[in-house]
Amino acid sequence: MPVQAPQMSQATVWLVAVRDQRDKDAFGALFDYFAPRLKGFIMRSGTGAAQAEEIVQDVMLTVWRKAEMFDPHRAQASAWIYQIARNRQIDIIRKESRPIPDELAQDPEAEPDASQILAFDQEAEQLKTALDLLQPDQKEMIEKAYLGDLTHQEISVQTGLPLGTVKSRIRLGLNRLRRELKGLR
Amino acid sequence: MSAITHHIPEDMMAAYAAGTLPHPYAMVVAAHISLCSECRAALGAYHAVGGALLEKTANIAVTNSLKSNVMAMLDAPVQPKPVYDSQGIYPGPVMEALHGRSPRWKTLGMGVKQSILSETDSGSVRLLYIPAGQAVPDHSHNGLELTLVLQGSFSDETGRFGVGDVEIGDEDLEHTPIADAGDACICLAATDAPLRFNAFVPRLLQPFFRI
């Protein structure tokens, strides 16, 4: 059986095409893949459908406009879009601008390093697999921490668990996730 | 610059990545990451977890017109939001809070100065200026305090903190930070509660000094 060469994830290919060629078909494909996920993700933190769609629209427009900032050597496409979505959601819901770190300058001379981009994409796949291997309660804690617009304090109110328990479950969940990841390597 | 030895703890980084960290702390975390490649990489890892969760979230179909609306807006001109770059010792997130201007220092006595960047019921974040050899007024914490060094250094009972280092103070930490010899020490400090100063600023005056 021929060994199949690993390929860059479809999302990375589309996002690079948007960045380098301003490719509207690739953007349309990104939209079809991410918009319903973003809507589901945003609505899970308690935002209504109409406002969630407004946020999805803003996020996808930001993806188009800021595509030149996407560096597949530093971030997976999904991680980059996650971060844009979270920033936008916080700006809108909390009505405050979320402090974000200085961007690292990109070296325009740098040659793309396919092996590094592939390694990142593979990591993203492993993360998704590892998430599926978590115990349901650990997975739920991580999801709540990431998906809900909730402080740890608020999580404990919602679940009725004391704050220390919640924090240690999130930490356990993250540690478990690390172990699963190691097992996949 | 000497190497950074005091970093952002894991649970705080996870909360920042998830967007659940209160604003004053988020500013200190963002400023630290601007200076620290190690924590920048850690943030990338937490974002990757967020990205994986996003991809695994159950889809909810968007209304049909949303895509055509977005596609129609791609070529529309946009008013770019101002971007604040780092200036001198101040990282971008601090420059944003300063609206691109220099800090406006208010004296607290003994050469110590502060410039408040934001203050709400949920906490405050400010710049502190401490001359070499001068103690930051001895205070115990009422809540959680994050202090990031931007210039010079200070030392206290727990160790030495240089540029880029973050000290995490909680209720149990009673300490006396003293600015080391050399340049005046400038820090970014965030709290979720008013500080209780034990020395030379009577508590009565706290609202007046807003510390």
Ligand SMILES: [Zn+2]
């Ligand atoms: Zn660090």
